[in-house]
Amino acid sequence: MGRAPCCSKVGLQRGPWTTREDTLLINYIQAHGEGHWRSLPKKAGLLRCGKSCRLRWMNYLRPDIKRGNITPDEDDLIIRLHSLLGNRWSLIAGRLPGRTDNEIKNYWNSHLSKRVKNNTAGNKSKCTGQSAGKRSGVSSNKKGKRNQRELDSEGICSENGETATKIKIHLPKAMRVSxxxxxxxxxxxxxxxxxxxxxxxxxxxxxxxxxxxxxxxxxxxxxxxxxxxxxxxxxxxxxxxxxxxxxxxxxxxxxxxxxxxxxxxxxxxxxxxxxxxxxx
DNA sequence: AAGCTCCGCAACCGCATGGCT
DNA sequence: GAGCCATGCGGTTGCGGAGCT
Incomplete structure (x- = not known):
């Protein structure tokens, strides 16, 4: 059932990357550039699948990645862009220099979604005069994992307390374009x-x-x-x-x-x- | 101090899409 | 047009650390 894995798992390393693996990957990419991910691990001497190498590079090793805390400005922009674009993390990330889609996605899921939800709940009670009630808590399943779909159907309140329907853009899935x-x-x-x-x-x-x-x-x-x-x-x-x-x-x-x-x-x-x- | 729970984040997975033959 | 490959995207998982009891 389903599609065959992108690569054979036999004999391949999984889980957290070691500094040695990072070094091998960085050195190889510095010498040969990005791309050809499928053949890269073999050439670089890594026991990883190409997908894993690409992800590690894109989300962690790239020199232009900005590490450290999300600034309040970035924070604010993420919230606003998310209200416009939904879970289009790569689009949002594309507007935040040095930030990766994975980072923004994680940040949203662990920080912003709660805040947005709480604001919504708070403002909702303000807007409608009802208590935030059950909405005040962040729903979470085991180990704090939240169902992503829960997070996507929020309305937002304007500053004057009126409930504003979240701007929804009904667009096809993001696509690469050349x-x-x-x-x-x-x-x-x-x-x-x-x-x-x-x-x-x-x-x-x-x-x-x-x-x-x-x-x-x-x-x-x-x-x-x-x-x-x-x-x-x-x-x-x-x-x-x-x-x-x-x-x-x-x-x-x-x-x-x-x-x-x-x-x-x-x-x-x-x-x-x-x-x-x-x-x- | 030990055990438990929660949380953040890196990594994985499946699927979608474009390009090439 | 079909089939395959490479790459990108978004959802989900699970490890490890922090905080709490």
Whole structure:
């Protein structure tokens, strides 16, 4: 049943990585670069599956990873982006320089979800005049493991105490996008565009892409337009080397504003109908 | 001090997707 | 178009440490 494992488990090391394994992986990647994960362990002398190597590198060993506590600004941005994007950890991570999707996911599950939930409960009682009651506790199953699905159906309250329905974006699952695929397919979704902001997106080597409305523009001016007149005001610039190259003067608030821009109330109808038509 | 529970986080797993042949 | 491979994503697991009794 199910799919065969990505790699044979026979003779492979599992569990926590040792410093020796880390060193081998770092040295190999420094010498040969990322990629070819399947063959990498053998070449690097590691008894790990490629997937494990990739994960270790992406989530822990990459030099650009920012270690340490999540700052209040980051914290705030995560909450707000999550309210817009849901559990699209890679998208959220793509907007937090040096942070990984795994880290953000863990942080959300262990810290923010509780806070958001408590705020919701607190504000709800304020909004409706009812006691937070049963909602005040964070539900948790054995060993504190929470069912992810419990965490995703919250409303949020505005500061003035009104209950605001959480902005839901009904988009297809995140997908990788490349210039060629965008060019080839008119059936490109808004999510593809947003997805291209992810550090995981394959934009092409040394290319800077900008999305203006439904228009993809490369450095050299090459562009594909998709009904862009319907999306005036939706401007999204992307630097493929993001997040490393993210200028320091870009405030996290600006990042959030970018997303809000994508969700202007006036555009909702158009967005929804467009997305529906694209998915159909 | 010992045992227990809770929590955080690294790692694993299955599935989705794109690219190539 | 089908089949395979490589990679990416999100959900889940389980270890180890901290805190509590």
């Amino acid at each position: 210039p060629s695929s965008v060019a080839k397919k008119v059936n490109v979704s808004i999510q593809s565009m947003i997805g291209s902001s992810s550090r995981h997106a394959k934009i092409g080597d040394n290319a800077n892409w900008a999305i203006s409305g439904l228009k993809v523009v490369s450095n050299d001016g090459e562009a594909w337009a998709f009904n862009s007149e319907e999306f005036d005001g939706l401007v999204y610039d992307h630097d493929s080397s993001f997040p490393n190259s993210l200028p320091n003067d870009i405030m996290l608030d600006d990042i959030f504003e970018e997303y809000l821009e994508l969700l202007k109330p006036d555009d909702h109808g158009q967005l929804d109908s467009l997305v529906d038509s694209l998915i159909a």
